[in-house]
Amino acid sequence: MTDLAKLMREWLDVVALGPAEAWPDRAAEDIVIRLPFAPPGVAAEIRGRDEAVAHMAPVWAGKRSFEWRDVVIRQTEEPGLLVTTARSEVVLASGQPYANGYVILTRFEGGKVVEHDEYFNPLPVMEAFGLTGPRS
Numbered sequence: 001m002t003d004l005a006k007l008m009r010e011w012l013d014v015v016a017l018g019p020a021e022a023w024p025d026r027a028a029e030d031i032v033i034r035l036p037f038a039p040p041g042v043a044a045e046i047r048g049r050d051e052a053v054a055h056m057a058p059v060w061a062g063k064r065s066f067e068w069r070d071v072v073i074r075q076t077e078e079p080g081l082l083v084t085t086a087r088s089e090v091v092l093a094s095g096q097p098y099a100n101g102y103v104i105l106t107r108f109e110g111g112k113v114v115e116h117d118e119y120f121n122p123l124p125v126m127e128a129f130g131l132t133g134p135r136s
Contacts, residue, residue: 039122
């Protein structure tokens with residue numbers, strides 16, 4: 001596994017479960033996280049590490065467990081850019097199961113994530129979290 005692929009694998013776990021204390025070592029202060037298929041009630045773009053951690057903290061608290069499955073990390077011809085495909089198997093704090101599939105584009109600079117674009121099916125998110133209404 002290349003160094004970037006190793007960093008990506010570590011990043012996946014930090015995004016999924018935290019902790020907030022791990023973010024300064026892995027995410028640039030000005031990180032941009034984009035969720036182009038975010039359902040209503042979920043921010044489509046988050047700018048800055050502190051803002052990202054604030055958005056993620058309640059998500060982390062809402063999970064009993066999170067497992068990444070079928071993770072494939074591909075390096076691109078563009079330096080620092082990785083494409084990752086994966087599935088998640090999650091048990092929410094309520095005991096409800098949640099699963100989804102992902103395509104993630106992640107850009108690293110200086111060993112830290114500067115951009116994270118995550119594509120996922122919004123329907124399971126909406127069902128699991130009862131989301132409706134306009135997107136925030």
